[in-house]
Amino acid sequence: MSARSVILLGSTGSIGTQAVDVISRNRERFTVRGLSAGGGDLGLLARQAAALQVEMVAVADPGAAPALRDALERAGVRPDVEVLVGPSAATELAGAGADVVLNGITGSVGLGPTVAALRAGSTLALANKESLVVGGPLVHAARVRADQIVPVDSEHSAIAQCLRGGARAEVRRLVLTASGGPFRGWTHDEVKSVTPQQALAHPTWSMGPVVTVNSSTLMNKGLELIEAHLLFDVPVEDITVVVHPQSVVHSMVEFVDGSTIAQASPPDMRLPIALGLSWPERVAEAASACDWTQAATWTFAPLDEEVFGAVRLAREAVAASATHPAVYNAANEECVAAFLAGRIGFLDIVSTVERVLGEHGGTARGGLGLADVLEAETWARARAQEILARR
Structure with a gap:
């Protein structure tokens, strides 16, 4: 070979x-x-x-x-x-x-x-x-x-692996797992005073600053929901997000007969990276496997969308227009930069993205071109900056 x-x-x-x-x-x-x-x-x-x-x-x-x-x-x-x-x-x-x-x-x-x-x-x-x-x-x-x-995202790699277990017509829904980030279980009042240093302290994964902050706001999970919808051609209403703090089950696929297939491995990005490079073959010893001789407990819980509204906004963006997802992402990138610079608070990130999304007129899905995407992005960044400047 x-x-x-x-x-x-x-x-x-x-x-x-x-x-x-x-x-x-x-x-x-x-x-x-x-x-x-x-x-x-x-x-x-x-x-x-x-x-x-x-x-x-x-x-x-x-x-x-x-x-x-x-x-x-x-x-x-x-x-x-x-x-x-x-x-x-x-x-x-x-x-x-x-x-x-x-x-x-x-x-x-x-x-x-x-x-x-x-x-x-x-x-x-x-x-x-x-x-x-x-x-x-x-x-x-x-x-x-x-x-x-x-x-290559661990969640979508997991879904791609699970989908080998059945035909596309047999899929009932996709289940994306989320660690919940460093503020899992916190109330709305508790997250008000979150600092960039706290947001950058992810409990499971070692990632770059933007992705780490996105994980703390659950914006990353919103982006992953949109990505799963586009990659696997599954409606967003058939994609569920659950909180799994151990980050061992990377995502699941539920089939029409009631069976759910999950992909499990210790949190290590080298496994999905190796699969991305070698697909559909596997790379031996790409990462360590679970130690099934040791006792372990895995927990799953629903996402608190009252405190972490980013996933709800992602669903709304997909439903709104072809360019709303671009606005969702661009406004968030501006907000994360402002948060890391100490210019805005933690809760201002998602609230500003929501406001920008609400003001965007949108573009029809048919005939979307690069110019439409760039125009939407440019507008979203400028509008987010205007809103943030007043905070």
């Missing part, structure tokens, strides 16, 4: 570094053609490029070219490596035609690379949920085959 060629987008982030670990332990199965990063850690990017012997390196920061070339030289990267720099660098790299493109970029800026990878015919291992949420119809239109997208 020949090695699959891989392009890693967001290689210096949480998903990217774990993907590098999986690949480094399975060099006979994967060869990396290119890496991309934002440009915040050029030293790490250069060391990855040297270790993986890549052909191409891309950085989003347009002013990083001299420093990147210097870092590559000091790391011993071969002098003929192709360097791409600027806002479109990751998109250009994604379209280079590798067997697999792992999109681990954070935020809606991942939409361009997602579309480019699909148009190039690559299998897209998708960890950048925002690109699907923001441009779902555009992403689906870019596919050249139906099975081209493989989810």
